[in-house]
Amino acid sequence: MAVPQMIAGPHAYVLYSGPQDVFDAHRETFAALGGTKYVGEDPGLASLYDLALLTGMYGMFAGVLQAYALIGTEAIAATEFSELLVPWVGAMLGSAPAMAAAIDSGQHLTDVSSLAVNQAAFPNLLSTFAAQGVSGELFAPLQGLLDRAIAEGHAADGLSRLADLLRTGSRGE
Numbered sequence: 487m488a489v490p491q492m493i494a495g496p497h498a499y500v501l502y503s504g505p506q507d508v509f510d511a512h513r514e515t516f517a518a519l520g521g522t523k524y525v526g527e528d529p530g531l532a533s534l535y536d537l538a539l540l541t542g543m544y545g546m547f548a549g550v551l552q553a554y555a556l557i558g559t560e561a562i563a564a565t566e567f568s569e570l571l572v573p574w575v576g577a578m579l580g581s582a583p584a585m586a587a588a589i590d591s592g593q594h595l596t597d598v599s600s601l602a603v604n605q606a607a608f609p610n611l612l613s614t615f616a617a618q619g620v621s622g623e624l625f626a627p628l629q630g631l632l633d634r635a636i637a638e639g640h641a642a643d644g645l646s647r648l649a650d651l652l653r654t655g656s657r658g659e
Contacts (some may be wrong), residue, residue: 487536488520499523499539503531546575548624552615559618596644604645605632615640 487500498520509516509524516522525531549648553571554564560563588594608629615622640647 493519494535495520495589497521498652501525501532501535503527504529515560517529526581534649546579550575552624555620556615556618558571559620569596585644585646585649588644589649592650594640594643594647596642596646598644601635601643601647602641605629605636608632 487497487501487650492498500516500519500522502516502522503525504527505603506524506527509522512568523535525535550571554567557567575593588596612622612629615625623629631651635647635651636639638651640651
């Protein structure tokens with residue numbers, strides 16, 4: 487789990503699923519390429535982890551690219567804006583463990599930023615994209631998911647609730 491420049495570095499992973507004894511026997515060899523992580527007996531779990539990690543990466547990059555497209559409409563250099571964006575996104579990623587705990591526990595209530603607040607604020611993003619001539623196609627589906635969360639009675643919950651809605655796909659998906 488790495489791009490070529492990351493191989494053998496601290497952020498590269500060798501994800502392994504299958505027999506634990508095979509992983510244990512070859513762990514040192516795997517470690518030459520990066521960190522090692524045994525994810526379970528089911529042979530497909532390593533692939534699932536890989537795709538889930540890529541999902542997080544693509545979601546993050548989609549937001550970053552959308553931000554650059556938006557800021558660029560006013561001839562602001564992406565490199566200049568990145569000085570603000572990188573620490574902001576990093577700070578927001580700091581909430582990922584708390585979201586994970588909420589998902590695992592099923593306790594999504596929040597006093598920080600409820601789904602109702604996000605649903606009310608989100609049209610501002612979409613209308614700004616339109617006004618600035620930036621496609622909203624990456625973000626429009628999130629409005630629909632927020633609307634569904636509210637319709638299903640989750641207004642007081644935090645964004646972590648959306649993972650449950652995505653997983654259960656009440657629209658038959």
